[in-house]
Amino acid sequence: MSPEYVVFGKFSMKSDVFSFGIILLEIITGKKNNGFCQEDFYPSMIGKIWHLWREDRTWEIVDSSLKDSCSPEVLRCIQIGLLCVQEDAMERPTMSAVVLMLNSEICLPSPKQPAFTLRKSSIIRSSSLEPKERFCSVDEETITKVVCR
Template identity: 60%
Template sequence: MSPEYVIFGKFSTKLDVFSFGVILLEIISGKKNSSFYETHPTLPLIGHVWELWREDRALDIVDSSIIESFVSHEVLRCIQIGLLCVQEDATDRPTMLAILLMLSCETTLPSPKQPAFVLRRPSNDLGSITGKGFYSINDVTITTFEAR
């Protein structure tokens, strides 16, 4: 679901665009967004694709079952369109008509902005403590008991 619907209950035509982007990325990767989160709990599929895109390694997400038969520039274009569809701000997402044109023409695509739901959970090592919670090295919380 798009962030504007999840957070604010706001309905718009961009809800379908967001869902289309997620499905497109799932098809390319061969992984469901929800099941990817179960195996990589620090980052959802959308966030993983975004990180690979920023590192110029977007093709690393391609499903191994199609690795021998895809055309790299076409898959990169589809990944870019998928990322354009899942951008955090609904006004930045293309319309479905624009997506259709992007898929059917070799026009220059805009650069995607950060997608929605790209949140990392803090790691449990002592070097990443932000002051909100303290953890020991073995993941046990440290509690201080005080008398009344």
């Protein structure tokens, strides 16, 4: 969900752009955003991608099935995905602009801070937690069966 909807309950055309950006980044990483287990003090999939983008290490997050194919296009899609998930809705492109970005070789702007990323101070504070308490747990034993009444 877009940050403006989560925080203020406001839905706009830019909320759809945010969702598209999440889907695009999920395809590139091969991981689901809501199933992302926080690693290395990253609060979310977006946080990890943003950190790697800023350090020019985005290839570390790309799914192995995409690493050998069309490398410039994959990097371009990561940049477009980051443009779509910027925290400020006014900074996000419209869907028509996203389609244009995907279908042409136009120069893309640099993305700004994405939504749902923690600042360094939050990361440092959380590093004092025990490894098992850091961010997530993986319960591989639970089986849930949905039964209608």
